[in-house]
Amino acid sequence: MAQLVSTKNPLSSTHPLTVGVIxxxxxxxxxxAMTPKERESTCDVIELRLDTLNLPADxxxxxxxxxxxxxxxxxxxxxxxxxxxxxxxxxxxxxxxxLDLAAIVDIELRSAMEMKPLIDKAHARSVQVIGSFHDxxxxxxxEILRGAISFAQPAGLDGVKLAxxxxxxxxxxxxxxxxxxxxxxxxxxxxxxxWGRVSRLVLAKCGSLLNYGYIGESNAPGQWPAARxxxxxxxx
Numbered sequence: 574m575a576q577l578v579s580t581k582n583p584l585s586s587t588h589p590l591t592v593g594v595i596x597x598x599x600x601x602x603x604x605x606a607m608t609p610k611e612r613e614s615t616c617d618v619i620e621l622r623l624d625t626l627n628l629p630a631d632x633x634x635x636x637x638x639x640x641x642x643x644x645x646x647x648x649x650x651x652x653x654x655x656x657x658x659x660x661x662x663x664x665x666x667x668x669x670x671x672l673d674l675a676a677i678v679d680i681e682l683r684s685a686m687e688m689k690p691l692i693d694k695a696h697a698r699s700v701q702v703i704g705s706f707h708d709x710x711x712x713x714x715x716e717i718l719r720g721a722i723s724f725a726q727p728a729g730l731d732g733v734k735l736a737x738x739x740x741x742x743x744x745x746x747x748x749x750x751x752x753x754x755x756x757x758x759x760x761x762x763x764x765x766x767x768w769g770r771v772s773r774l775v776l777a778k779c780g781s782l783l784n785y786g787y788i789g790e791s792n793a794p795g796q797w798p799a800a801r802x803x804x805x806x807x808x809x
Contacts, residue, residue, distance in 0.1 A: 583618055583643045583676055584701045584732050584759045589777040589806050590617040592645060593788045593799035596625045600789040605636045612641060615788060616799040618677070620645040623667040624657030630670040643676035645783075650681045653707040661687035669694065677732075678702045682721055685728040692729050703732035703783075709765065712737040712744035718751055725758055732759035734783065738794075739764035745772055752779040769795010773802065778809045 583590055593616030595601050604612070604619065619642055621633065628636075637644075648664035649655025657664055661684050668678055668691060678695050680688050682704040692702050706721045718735060725733045733756075739745050745768055752762045761783035764772030773795065777784045784806065786799030797805070 582699070582701055584703075584782065586617075586782065589780075589784055589809070590782060591799055591803035591806055592616060592618045592620050592783050592785045594620045594622060594785055594796075595788060596622040598626065598628065601626065601628075601633070601636045603789050605638045614800060614803070616642060616786065616803055618643045618645050618783065619788075620647055620679070620785070621671070623648040623671070624655040624664065625649075627656075633671065634674070637674070644671075644674050645677040645679055646671055646675045647679040650684060652683075653681050653705070654709065664688070665691045672698055672700060675700045679705050679734065682706050682724060682728070682730075682733070685724075685730060689729065696729075701731040702729070703734050703759075703761070704728065704730040705734040705736070708737045710738050712739055712747065712764075715747060715751070718747075722756060722758070722760065730758065732761065732782070734761040734763075736763050736765060738766045739768035739772055740766070742768075744768070745775070748772065748776060749779055752776050752781050763795070765795040767795075770797055773797060774805060774809070777806050 595604055621644060623646060646668045648657050648667040651659055665688055672695060678700055685704055695702050704725045722733050748762050752760060759782045762776045762781045773784050784802060786797045786802035788799050
């Protein structure tokens with residue numbers, strides 16, 4: 574049976590959610606052509622990667638073509654896998670015109686202070702904001718990961734996303750431990766690399782809320798196709 578996900582606050586979900594990533598015009602066109610039923614079976618939330626889409630807001634609105642699951646807006650910093658501006662103001666300018674469509678906004682934890690005006694604007698619209706941390710080479714020491722989580726709440730964020738490269742089973746074990754612990758904020762954890770696919774299932778079972786998959790073609794190492802990931806998470 575399909576899960577009902579709040580269109581304004583997916584972070585309140587009691588079940589792991591699948592996020593389908595839309596990083597380019599080809600994928601956006603694919604999504605636009607889907608029927609409402611096909612969209613529902615693909616994912617629970619769509620992430621619009623505004624830094625890589627690089628399209629006018631009006632073009633994106635038209636392409637979304639009505640019915641959609643909750644929308645997550647992201648304009649990623651180049652140091653964490655983005656293709657947009659290193660300037661926080663430039664990334665905020667991509668997100669702000671589409672805030673009325675959003676349920677969640679994702680900003681880097683490193684940018685939380687610079688992007689406080691966007692956090693406040695999002696909260697004024699009842700849009701949740703998560704802070705993300707990426708490491709594409711390794712899984713950092715526990716104190717770094719826990720420090721990232723501890724930083725998020727006083728920064729005014731509603732959730733934390735941790736995405737790291739898993740090199741060993743010990744890395745995966747540490748992420749399992751972290752994800753299984755009670756947290757004040759909603760936590761999403763995922764691995765990249767050879768252990769990425771395994772980690773996304775295991776960590777979802779341990780409490781990771783937002784679990785990312787691809788629509789069309791993969792844009793990150795270790796991802797599942799979103800529709801397949803959603804199907805498997807429903808069976809956990």
